[in-house]
Amino acid sequence: MNGLLGKKIGMTSIFDDAGKNIACTVVEAGPCVVTQVKTEETDGYNALQIGYGEAKEKNTSQALRGHFEKASTTPKRKLVEFRDFDIEKAIGDVIKVDEVFTEGDLVSAVGTSKGKGFQGVVKRHNFRGVNDATHGQHNRQRAPGSIGAASYPARVFKGMRMAGQDGNRRVKVQNLQVLKVFPDKNLILVKGAIPGHKGSYVILEK
Amino acid sequence: MDAINFVHEQLSEKKDFPAFRPGDNVVVSYRIVEGDKQRIQDFRGDVIQMKGHEGTRTFTVRKVSNGIGVERIFPYSSPNIVGVKVLKRGKVRRAKLYYLRDLVGKKARIKERKRISN
Numbered sequence: 336m337n338g339l340l341g342k343k344i345g346m347t348s349i350f351d352d353a354g355k356n357i358a359c360t361v362v363e364a365g366p367c368v369v370t371q372v373k374t375e376e377t378d379g380y381n382a383l384q385i386g387y388g389e390a391k392e393k394n395t396s397q398a399l400r401g402h403f404e405k406a407s408t409t410p411k412r413k414l415v416e417f418r419d420f421d422i423e424k425a426i427g428d429v430i431k432v433d434e435v436f437t438e439g440d441l442v443s444a445v446g447t448s449k450g451k452g453f454q455g456v457v458k459r460h461n462f463r464g465v466n467d468a469t470h471g472q473h474n475r476q477r478a479p480g481s482i483g484a485a486s487y488p489a490r491v492f493k494g495m496r497m498a499g500q501d502g503n504r505r506v507k508v509q510n511l512q513v514l515k516v517f518p519d520k521n522l523i524l525v526k527g528a529i530p531g532h533k534g535s536y537v538i539l540e541k
Numbered sequence: 542m543d544a545i546n547f548v549h550e551q552l553s554e555k556k557d558f559p560a561f562r563p564g565d566n567v568v569v570s571y572r573i574v575e576g577d578k579q580r581i582q583d584f585r586g587d588v589i590q591m592k593g594h595e596g597t598r599t600f601t602v603r604k605v606s607n608g609i610g611v612e613r614i615f616p617y618s619s620p621n622i623v624g625v626k627v628l629k630r631g632k633v634r635r636a637k638l639y640y641l642r643d644l645v646g647k648k649a650r651i652k653e654r655k656r657i658s659n
Binding site for chain 1: 544545547548549551552553554572574595596597616618619620621
């Protein structure tokens, strides 16, 4: 699988040839540095580890500093591994957007979704709540309702959908079309939305 | 933000419409595609709002057709907008003329701006 690390810049919309307005996300993808090449002989599988985003040296552990030094590069914020990368790359090489993505490709975007905090079941699991304000309802409008039977099983089943932390988790969106690639600015234009806030890191996979 | 502006510089069509602003009476020529035929339709009315910036700018044109108010939102950089013609420049004190929706008849008129500063 080929891919790149990038940063979500924001959303906008452009017009296609048919005059349709298309919502799209601008992502700064790469340039990424190859920090490690894993091979069948040494690691048991083939993969490429790439890094992106400048990190301060004082915030990088001694172990990672040594790891980056091996690739003769500056410390990076994010590291990610892609198995069976099609493009031949050696350690320390730089990968740019246009090497991996071309217009019309379908890609997946992985990011950390926006954190919503502790949310009730209506927002978190799309429960309907109680649709009546009258007929004996009092402060029950967004309540979850019954969470199970009584003396048998005498417990709540595991995985019962309840209130709790919403968002701020890893989310993957598949089959996003690449509308445009700008190699000089390391930008890529992807149709639709990508999880996460502006400036958050995203993994684009092909 | 810079990156988004760059994207619009590259991809959005540059429009050379005459400058117009809320309160102006305009004719918008819009291309309509029906199957493999296409025609140009004119929409005449007052501009009641302009919003957004760069490639995502839009403006709303309002007219009263057979006593019924009709509003249409046009994306400024849509390739389907063939042209905009300014017929009258209006003298208004607000950027968004939503109050016109509540007015009918002679009250809903917009005074003409005689002295054009820009």
